[in-house]
Amino acid sequence: MSLPLEQDSPAATPRRGEARAATWSPRAELNSERLRAPFSLRCGALLIDYILMVGVLAFATMLARVFGDTRRGSAVVLTAGYVAVGVVALLNFVVVAGLSGRTLGKWVAGLRVVRKDGARMSFARSLLRHVVGYALTALTLGLGFLLAALSPRGRALHDLLAGTVVVRSRAPRRDASLARPA
Numbered sequence: 001m002s003l004p005l006e007q008d009s010p011a012a013t014p015r016r017g018e019a020r021a022a023t024w025s026p027r028a029e030l031n032s033e034r035l036r037a038p039f040s041l042r043c044g045a046l047l048i049d050y051i052l053m054v055g056v057l058a059f060a061t062m063l064a065r066v067f068g069d070t071r072r073g074s075a076v077v078l079t080a081g082y083v084a085v086g087v088v089a090l091l092n093f094v095v096v097a098g099l100s101g102r103t104l105g106k107w108v109a110g111l112r113v114v115r116k117d118g119a120r121m122s123f124a125r126s127l128l129r130h131v132v133g134y135a136l137t138a139l140t141l142g143l144g145f146l147l148a149a150l151s152p153r154g155r156a157l158h159d160l161l162a163g164t165v166v167v168r169s170r171a172p173r174r175d176a177s178l179a180r181p182a
Helices: 026-034 039-066 071-100 104-109 123-139 143-150 157-162
Strands: 111-115 164-168
Touching: 039 071, 039 104, 039 111, 039 143, 071 104, 071 123, 104 111, 111 123, 123 143, 123 157, 143 157, 157 164
Parallel strands: none
Antiparallel strands: 111 164
């Protein structure tokens, strides 16, 4: 299940039998700009994703300590923990993100990754974004993430590489104190 992006009018939704165009349109660019995810939410979502992976590794380390009396047993459990972290990372960052446009952290934070034109992200883009893009960001000592805070469109190095943008899944709420009385 996924939440649809906010749409301005019924004209933006395709009619029965019509496919949504995957080409760039000014409206899609405007919608993705209006729903652009703030840097702080993106950091929070990434933190949740990494807490998940560190939790799996911590659990494996605790199991290895339990089996610590035999060297071979603790080494096997710790190796299985490393493999489990890799599997969880692959599932979360590539498979789930390719299917829904979200990782677990982005789901909790109310964010979604879409192509620059507003269309759904594919598995290939998800793989490129999270494996190659995050690796390049790690090689630049995190400067790739900092691009999202400094660029006017809020796109990080992995977003530029994969042609994606992170948007809010739902429109931000208007502050009730700013609303005019009727």
